[in-house]
Amino acid sequence: MTALLDVESLLGEMCDSLSAHLATKNIKNPCVIGIRTGGVWLASYIHKKLGVSEPCGELDISFYRDDFTRIGLNPTVKPSSLPFETEGRDIVLVDDVVMSGRTIRAAMNELFDYGRPASITLVTLIDLDGRELPIQPDIVGQKMSLKENQQVKLKGPEKLVLEVTEK
Amino acid sequence: MAEPKDPSRLQLNDQGRLRHFLTLDGLDKATLTEILDTADSFIEVGARSIKKVPLLRGKTVVNLFFEASTRTRSTFELAAKRLSADVLNLNISTSATSKGESLSDTLQNLEAMASDMFVVRHSQSGAPHFIAESVTPNVSIINAGDGRHAHPTQAMLDMLTIRQHKGQFEGLKVAIVGDILHSRVARSQIRALNTLGVAEVRVIAPNTLLPVDIESLGANVFSTMQEGLDSVDVIIMLRLQKERMEGALLPSEHEFYELYGLTTEKLKYAKPDAIVMHPGPINRGVEIESAVADGPQSVILNQVTNGIAVRMAVMSMAMSGQTAAISAATSE
Numbered sequence: 001m002t003a004l005l006d007v008e009s010l011l012g013e014m015c016d017s018l019s020a021h022l023a024t025k026n027i028k029n030p031c032v033i034g035i036r037t038g039g040v041w042l043a044s045y046i047h048k049k050l051g052v053s054e055p056c057g058e059l060d061i062s063f064y065r066d067d068f069t070r071i072g073l074n075p076t077v078k079p080s081s082l083p084f085e086t087e088g089r090d091i092v093l094v095d096d097v098v099m100s101g102r103t104i105r106a107a108m109n110e111l112f113d114y115g116r117p118a119s120i121t122l123v124t125l126i127d128l129d130g131r132e133l134p135i136q137p138d139i140v141g142q143k144m145s146l147k148e149n150q151q152v153k154l155k156g157p158e159k160l161v162l163e164v165t166e167k
Numbered sequence: 168m169a170e171p172k173d174p175s176r177l178q179l180n181d182q183g184r185l186r187h188f189l190t191l192d193g194l195d196k197a198t199l200t201e202i203l204d205t206a207d208s209f210i211e212v213g214a215r216s217i218k219k220v221p222l223l224r225g226k227t228v229v230n231l232f233f234e235a236s237t238r239t240r241s242t243f244e245l246a247a248k249r250l251s252a253d254v255l256n257l258n259i260s261t262s263a264t265s266k267g268e269s270l271s272d273t274l275q276n277l278e279a280m281a282s283d284m285f286v287v288r289h290s291q292s293g294a295p296h297f298i299a300e301s302v303t304p305n306v307s308i309i310n311a312g313d314g315r316h317a318h319p320t321q322a323m324l325d326m327l328t329i330r331q332h333k334g335q336f337e338g339l340k341v342a343i344v345g346d347i348l349h350s351r352v353a354r355s356q357i358r359a360l361n362t363l364g365v366a367e368v369r370v371i372a373p374n375t376l377l378p379v380d381i382e383s384l385g386a387n388v389f390s391t392m393q394e395g396l397d398s399v400d401v402i403i404m405l406r407l408q409k410e411r412m413e414g415a416l417l418p419s420e421h422e423f424y425e426l427y428g429l430t431t432e433k434l435k436y437a438k439p440d441a442i443v444m445h446p447g448p449i450n451r452g453v454e455i456e457s458a459v460a461d462g463p464q465s466v467i468l469n470q471v472t473n474g475i476a477v478r479m480a481v482m483s484m485a486m487s488g489q490t491a492a493i494s495a496a497t498s499e
Contacts (some may be wrong), residue, residue: 059206062208068487077204079213110220115216
């Protein structure tokens, strides 16, 4: 098990890049939504740093997974919480790791069931190789490649630590 | 001929996960809690403008109701539709079985239509179990009430309602009042309450409306409302099932109401924050006074709402258990 990367420092840089990105797009009042679990921790930090007045949203994409018929329902599924209208809003969607792109696809499917957003900006701490769908994050903390027997996990929420473990 | 499988085992796959939902017998606290937790997360789906998730998209659910039902059938239908399944409602009284076709042939025809799940209500105890034994591995059976035996989804929606209002089961005293004898709901409720760890389950009823084995199910018997409701946290009123009463089990409805009907006065025997439940349909002025049924302690309409979420949870868990069982079988 290896702890790597200074997550706090990366998050600071990501917030700067995100602010610049939103300014370029002329987005002034975004909704920040994290994908459980790691994405929610990061979204909470970004939400505070951007000074967004509305509460942070949380998505649990378990009901939208495309592998439900193979792996079944996640027994720890929790209800999603979007305490604001998403219709016509600019959304900042945050996840800790983007790899295949399937989680983001599921998250976007779920978001559209709440309403049609004006835009979605995708933010991820780690962008891993292995994309299976044409989904690319707008803001990335760090690009990484893992060996076949490795996996990466964000631990938190008090202190955010990114660990690479052997499977 | 092989021995029929114990229904409590038949409903679990090799990984111990639900693949049918026939009874609460044999299901442990962890499984019941998982059903409640999953149902909790489905409640939020009902509050969305688009009240659907895609879990059962492309699956076909058949409502096989051999016995009349409005509320249960409607909530099962809504639950399946909110999971994006295609739903077929079969009115058995006008279907092939009334033209002489056997139940087995009807089921085989439905299976040949690539159905994935049968929701079964039947007046005969054990009918869903019988069907679960005879269907192919590609079909899951959900018991929507069989005879006097079990009504597990109703009991689970009651448990969800209790947990929402009381937070936990430990330490609670729960009274079930009325026609225990004919009630499949009461049997499933007593099983669920004891598995989930309440302090005491009481039943309050005249002797003529009590089954002989009631204490062996894990309930203390009371014959008066004053004693039975003393300091209880939850009161579950049952419907008088007049259609199942073969003899004169009651002197009169009026006398039943006098002795066992829940009125504002009798409600005072319970804790001040006790909740009042009823599985419906309510016979006002027979089982319960309107002022109580519509009063601040009533959670009867919460039960109806929770019925959809619990049925969504059970259907999705059974479908995932079915898929896991098929995957395991084909990879062997």
